[in-house]
Amino acid sequence: MSDPAIQLNAHAHARNPGLPFDLDRVRAVQANTSAIERRAASLPGRRSVKKDWQAAWLLRAITCIDLTTLAGDDTAGRVRRLCAKARQPVRADLLEALGMGPITVGAVCVYHDMIEPAIEALQGSGIPVAAVSTGFPAGLSPLDLRIAEIERSVQAGASEIDIVISRRHVLTGNWQALYDEMRAFRAACGPAHVKAILATGELGSLRNVARASHVCMMAGADFIKTSTGKESVNATLPVSLVMVRAIREYQRQTGVKVGYKPAGGISKAKDALTYLALMKDELGDDWLRNDLFRFGASSLLGDIERQLEHHVTGRYSAGHRHALS
Numbered sequence: 001m002s003d004p005a006i007q008l009n010a011h012a013h014a015r016n017p018g019l020p021f022d023l024d025r026v027r028a029v030q031a032n033t034s035a036i037e038r039r040a041a042s043l044p045g046r047r048s049v050k051k052d053w054q055a056a057w058l059l060r061a062i063t064c065i066d067l068t069t070l071a072g073d074d075t076a077g078r079v080r081r082l083c084a085k086a087r088q089p090v091r092a093d094l095l096e097a098l099g100m101g102p103i104t105v106g107a108v109c110v111y112h113d114m115i116e117p118a119i120e121a122l123q124g125s126g127i128p129v130a131a132v133s134t135g136f137p138a139g140l141s142p143l144d145l146r147i148a149e150i151e152r153s154v155q156a157g158a159s160e161i162d163i164v165i166s167r168r169h170v171l172t173g174n175w176q177a178l179y180d181e182m183r184a185f186r187a188a189c190g191p192a193h194v195k196a197i198l199a200t201g202e203l204g205s206l207r208n209v210a211r212a213s214h215v216c217m218m219a220g221a222d223f224i225k226t227s228t229g230k231e232s233v234n235a236t237l238p239v240s241l242v243m244v245r246a247i248r249e250y251q252r253q254t255g256v257k258v259g260y261k262p263a264g265g266i267s268k269a270k271d272a273l274t275y276l277a278l279m280k281d282e283l284g285d286d287w288l289r290n291d292l293f294r295f296g297a298s299s300l301l302g303d304i305e306r307q308l309e310h311h312v313t314g315r316y317s318a319g320h321r322h323a324l325s
């Protein structure tokens with residue numbers, strides 16, 4: 001049996017019921033840009049993970065990956081290979097050397113047309129399929145089509161839907177429109193969990209990121225996610241600080257825990273460690289599990305595997321298993 005500390009999907013996270021729209025609440029949201037940037041700059045390396053414990057943190061990171069392929073030339077064959085990797089993200093001999101049982105990634109994330117092969121390839125694994133819907137990545141198709149796309153993806157078996165918000169609602173300060181849109185997406189998702197992609201690189205300011213985070217949570221987002229991976233600026237530490245603090249504030253106000261998904265350009269194991277440390281520091285251990293934290297990443301797993309291999313062939317201590325307990 002695998003270590004309970006890193007068992008997959010062990011905690012089915014309750015859905016966010018949302019709140020009625022409240023413009024005063026949105027307008028009260030601020031972001032102190034210089035303080036955020038100072039804190040973000042201090043994060044990498046600030047909270048060093050003991051070398052002997054790094055493997056445990058990296059294994060935990062793997063269980064939090066939404067293993068992603070979102071390319072125009074995706075094929076069923078590529079998705080099947082990705083799903084095989086999702087089922088067995090780390091070589092069995094490495095896991096054995098680390099004293100670990102089998103692990104899997106958090107989910108597989110694909111375009112709508114690839115849901116079917118992904119579901120087939122993941123059968124019996126317990127790994128959920130996440131679909132990007134709502135005219136990903138621009139989100140500029142007609143609202144009824146975006147809603148229909150969500151419904152089709154849920155019917156096809158996706159249990160998580162990554163929606164993209166209309167950036168223009170944020171850029172024009174039309175918070176009511178953003179709330180109504182997110183509310184409609186939430187309703188269309190039915191039983192599926194919904195992750196709201198803010199496309200933060202296109203929102204203009206950290207204050208807009210903070211307000212958009214609050215509005216999406218108010219409208220019932222189960223996760224807030226930074227980016228599609230297609231913007232010119234994707235997940236960053238300053239944006240992540242703003243978003244995780246919005247999650248913390250929303251929990252303080254409502255008692256509801258919303259998940260966080262940084263996505264786009266996260267490809268190095270050391271960056272994954274920084275993100276995990278950020279979650280532990282800002283939100284606590286609950287956000288180190290994949291019901292409340294995911295990396296949206298297409299190439300992170302490869303670097304983590306290389307680091308684990310290095311760890312196994314180099315110095316190793318059995319103490320690592322308790323690193324996150």
Ligand SMILES: O=C[C@H](O)COP(=O)(O)O
Pocket residue numbers: 068070109227228229230263264265266296297298299300
């Ligand atoms: O949502 C996930 C992102 O599209 C993945 O971005 P990436 O390919 O830069 O890792």
